[in-house]
Amino acid sequence: MPSRKISRRLLAMTAGMATVTLAACGGSSDDSDPMADVTSNVDCADFEEYGDLDGKSVSVYTSIISPEDQPHIDSYAPFETCTGATVEYEGSRDFEAQLQVRLQAGNPPDVAYIPQPGLIATIADSYPDVIQEVSPAAQSNVDEFYNEAWRTYGSVDETFYGAPLGANAKSFVWYSPTAFSDAGYEIPTTLDELYTLTDQMVADNPDIKPWCAGIESGTATGWPATDWLEDMMLRTAGADVYDQWVAHEIPFDDPAVVTALDEAGKILKNDAYVNGGLGGVESIASTSFGDAGYPIQDGNCFMMRQASFYQAQWPEGTDVSEDGEVFAFYLPGETTEESPLLVGGEFTVAFADRPEVQAFQAYLTSPEWSDVKAQTTGAGWISANSGMDADLLVSPIDRLSYDLLTDEATEVRFDGSDLMPAAVGAGTLWTAMTKWIAPGDSSESVLAEVEASWPSE
């Protein structure tokens, strides 16, 4: 019987597979990395306030994944060593959606790193019984070491849910210092100088475009353009109008916003200025924001506006420094006196009030953690913690960001799209900005669309 023979072979195969399965169950996949040097010699005296947490564990859920997750995991080492607690880290690209699935199903993580205050508000609204107020120890750290504004970002209706964690400065224009010095270009200090410089670049180099840009980012396509809009809002309308706009006290399509978007359009929607080495204006919509800066290295464009974290996007071995291959200058204000700075950041939100969770949240707000994190990360991370040791920041762009962020003269504003309700800030605003680029709808019409989509109270 041929079929019988086949079935026996199939059986043998299944058996073989089963053995593999068993072997797989037996083999443990333990790959705990050796602790970084910086974390091994830590003074445990600072940790006595947290008490003995031996055998306790805290789960952390974040949107930060490999390779940026390892510095985070390493930064917990002093806490784990000194208190005896273990921290279980989990990162996912689908964090925003999955966090709400877990909350809904009833198995939330102990602590989540949430990059959007708007999402904290949504969660506080939907799961008021699960979300925890920031622990007292962490609150006093935040009051001591952070600008008051950070407490406001993490609060919903006066209740403080999200303690600040990392930060990044967004008002930067990436450029090539070598290309600038070869051509004799100066770094602009006002918006007008920036436009003059751009025109000069066009005149000097008829073959290449001065700016490059890209707003493609998978399902989040459009967000880099929202940063443009916010940066221009801060410059043309000022911080007060910006606050009103974010809080929806003025309509989303207020004339001031239209002006700001048109200001961004002066560069982004000008075929003479964009899109260096990548195509015309439409190509901005299809270029990944991560790839948008590469033409700077190839000499196909001179400038690209993107946050400080873009330093991680450059291919390995790129010299990121003031006189190196690439660096960033501060996107200037309308005058030299004004220096508005658009920032982003993450917040830690706790979903459990066990002592170890509270202690862990407090640890993350302490200067000790910021110091350790700066060391485990190397280049590419800052915090707004004024107690941290700024000398630990090795990358010049991080130093520049930190100095701007903690400078009294800087008018710091949080990324508006992250503060708005998620339906707008992570939804219609993104699609509207994409439509604004390609097919190129007018500023008025796309802003009116967003205004219409604002959730009613």
Next chain:
Amino acid sequence: MSETSTSKPTSALADADAVAGPSEMRKLSRKEQRSIDAKTRLTSPWASGFALVLAILWSVPTFGLFVTSFRPERAIKTEGWWTFFTAPEVSLENYDAVLNGNTDFAGAFLNTVVITIPAVVIPITLALLAAYAFAWMDFKGRNFLFVAVFALQVVPIQIALIPLLTQYVNFGIDSSLWVLWLSHSIFALPLAIFLLHNFMMDIPRSLIEAARVDGAGHVKIFFQVLLPLLVPAIASFAIFQFLWVWNDLLIALTFASTDLQPLTLKIGNLAGSRGSEWQLLSAGAFIAMIVPLAVFLGLQRFFVRGLLAGGVKG
């Protein structure tokens, strides 16, 4: 009985027109006729040319992915894979970064295997028993139940995800492998029962009756008469289910706890928080493809036979 008919297809064909043989005889000869028709139709040079063009069109993206996976990061990010042929630059850095990087790819590979095999075996085992009952056992409400099972296929699995996870959390099993095995089984069963039931109905009633006359019970009929005949059907469904579970992202994303994450999740996360490392995706995808490819090539004989067996139902 089935052996004689399969071993002598030509005589069965000849008989079919002359003598009105037993019903299964006619059916088999019709099947033969059809395959002969198909053969003549498909061997025309036009059809072959068309199939060839389709095959190339279908394979080009995969081929592009394959070429991309061996190119250095800078080349991937600045120009298309087709430029490889004018300026070939080969590098294993992507594979090295995927296999030896921060991501525990070997562990994820084992997780995928450990998730997939029971998630294939459990639904097939249950579906075989259920299909047998629906096909060959008379009980009250059989038709109603069968229609109910059939109707379950219409329910999109997405609406069940959160309620199911809530249940798992209540039962306290939400960090075990069982949630993955159970979920995959639950979602696979309606289609599995339906398909296997149809295959079983294809088996001539007289065969079962003959076995019954010889004194065989349900157990004996199931194991000694039906099971050998069902091997192609089981294998083809097993391939389907295997590929589905192996490539599943949604269920793993919803249910898998941190230490049980399969390959698909790890690959999804390879690109990094801000998508800066996407050059690794092609290499990751190829590593994940090896096993399904081997399974498909190894079992494709069953696959085609299983599909044909389902095709002549009626």
